[in-house]
Amino acid sequence: MSDRRVVGLRERLLRAGNTDTGIAPENVSDPALFDEHVDRAVRWFQQHKGLIVDGLVGLETDAALNDAQYTLGDRPLYFNDMEPLHGDDVEELQNNLSLLGFYYGHLNGTFTQKTAYAVRELQCSLGVECDGVVDLETLTGLARVSKKITTSKAFSLRDHQRLEALHEALRDRVIVLVPSRASSQVEPAGAPSDFTAQQDSISYEVALRSYDLLHNVGAAPVLVDPSPESLPSSIAGTEPEAGSDATSATLHAEGGAVTVAAAGDTAAVSTPEADPSDGGTADAVRGAGHGHGVMIAGLEGEASKAPRHVVASVDEVLRERSDALIIRLQCDWNASPQAQGVATFFWGAPESGQPYSPIGQLASDKILRELVSRTGAQDLGSHARQWSALRSAGTAAAWVDLGYLSNEAEAKKLSRGSYRARLAESVLCGLQRVLVPEPSPAATGTMSLADIQNYYRNEL
Numbered sequence: 186m187s188d189r190r191v192v193g194l195r196e197r198l199l200r201a202g203n204t205d206t207g208i209a210p211e212n213v214s215d216p217a218l219f220d221e222h223v224d225r226a227v228r229w230f231q232q233h234k235g236l237i238v239d240g241l242v243g244l245e246t247d248a249a250l251n252d253a254q255y256t257l258g259d260r261p262l263y264f265n266d267m268e269p270l271h272g273d274d275v276e277e278l279q280n281n282l283s284l285l286g287f288y289y290g291h292l293n294g295t296f297t298q299k300t301a302y303a304v305r306e307l308q309c310s311l312g313v314e315c316d317g318v319v320d321l322e323t324l325t326g327l328a329r330v331s332k333k334i335t336t337s338k339a340f341s342l343r344d345h346q347r348l349e350a351l352h353e354a355l356r357d358r359v360i361v362l363v364p365s366r367a368s369s370q371v372e373p374a375g376a377p378s379d380f381t382a383q384q385d386s387i388s389y390e391v392a393l394r395s396y397d398l399l400h401n402v403g404a405a406p407v408l409v410d411p412s413p414e415s416l417p418s419s420i421a422g423t424e425p426e427a428g429s430d431a432t433s434a435t436l437h438a439e440g441g442a443v444t445v446a447a448a449g450d451t452a453a454v455s456t457p458e459a460d461p462s463d464g465g466t467a468d469a470v471r472g473a474g475h476g477h478g479v480m481i482a483g484l485e486g487e488a489s490k491a492p493r494h495v496v497a498s499v500d501e502v503l504r505e506r507s508d509a510l511i512i513r514l515q516c517d518w519n520a521s522p523q524a525q526g527v528a529t530f531f532w533g534a535p536e537s538g539q540p541y542s543p544i545g546q547l548a549s550d551k552i553l554r555e556l557v558s559r560t561g562a563q564d565l566g567s568h569a570r571q572w573s574a575l576r577s578a579g580t581a582a583a584w585v586d587l588g589y590l591s592n593e594a595e596a597k598k599l600s601r602g603s604y605r606a607r608l609a610e611s612v613l614c615g616l617q618r619v620l621v622p623e624p625s626p627a628a629t630g631t632m633s634l635a636d637i638q639n640y641y642r643n644e645l
Contacts, residue, residue, distance in 0.1 A: 304323070363499060527560070
């Protein structure tokens with residue numbers, strides 16, 4: 186491909202730290218050609234930033250390249266409410282301020298009001314003008330004291346403090362469930378045309394099941410869906426299980442312990458069986474968005490009807506509850522049909538694995554362990570990434586890859602309601618393990634909804 190924009194891309198890659206002289210415009214006969222040197226440089230940059238390594242300069246890679254054009258000291262930094270400064274230099278500043286104990290926010294690379302306050306505190310400590318502008322004098326003072334900076338991970342103190350202050354675990358805790366159709370996403374390279382529809386159907390149902398399970402234990406789940414009036418189509422080629430549909434479920438209540446299983450599949454959760462003729466049994470009513478009711482069994486087995494809380498974007502929630510925990514649900518595709526397994530991701534440094542959000546890391550780790558134990562899927566690990574979906578929210582977030590649709594066997598499992606039920610259970614039990622200190626924790630994969638219900642009953 187030959188395009189004049191490639192010339193600018195070459196220059197941006199060099200400013201981003203690439204040392205390959207083969208990409209310099211003056212060193213090639215046709216600088217507008219996207220050759221193997223440029224392709225290799227783009228992939229290097231994506232790998233360095235923890236992005237999807239595909240050699241394509243999409244929105245995510247382009248935004249990361251823009252951020253990488255500045256290093257700390259290249260330009261004055263200051264707070265601009267109308268057009269906030271953004272870049273790797275701002276993130277480096279935030280990191281230094283946090284390690285000195287002045288900044289306790291997320292390292293999002295945006296010069297916010299909170300960053301300006303931290304700069305003023307630094308300046309007052311250095312004895313320079315406290316105007317919030319990071320100029321040469323401020324940078325000189327910062328360089329002088331930075332030698333005393335330790336890797337105390339002070340930028341993580343806010344999340345650690347939140348984690349230590351958690352009580353009542355999931356009760357009233359805001360959990361934001363984001364299925365794939367509520368995320369800006371780019372299809373994996375080589376994915377078929379129906380990949381998005383399949384992914385949306387799977388992640389949406391897992392989000393619905395997770396919502397109901399969380400609601401049943403007293404949490405405050407929120408479903409993000411920009412178009413709740415239009416439900417995702419079912420997976421092409423999927424044969425529904427006998428007596429079930431995409432979002433139906435049966436709730437069995439026995440002595441207040443509520444068990445959820447896909448209709449026609451009571452083996453989804455390992456809990457005591459309930460007599461279907463018991464008066465505490467209730468059938469779930471299909472529901473997706475505002476105005477769609479769902480029967481929810483209470484802690485004492487008493488059914489009540491409540492609509493799901495659905496919003497169009499994550500920002501709607503965070504404006505009111507900045508301490509919410511975000512769970513993003515996705516599927517994956519790989520050129521190799523052998524690729525399979527589950528993986529989770531949190532906001533952190535890809536090369537070192539250092540977490541920038543301890544709660545996000547802990548949620549990713551616990552959910553992954555439950556997924557592997559409950560589904561038998563291959564463990565692909567929990568990884569640090571700097572994806573905008575993880576870093577821009579300003580709160581803890583975990584990204585969950587539910588499996589590979591490119592693997593025939595795994596895709597078949599993902600099409601079954603009983604398997605999706607186990608995925609949802611993994612989300613619930615993983616979050617319970619994050620938020621509840623357990624002196625004698627149950628083995629991974631053995632916690633049941635009844636155990637969680639009993640915990641809250643005993644805490645009352």
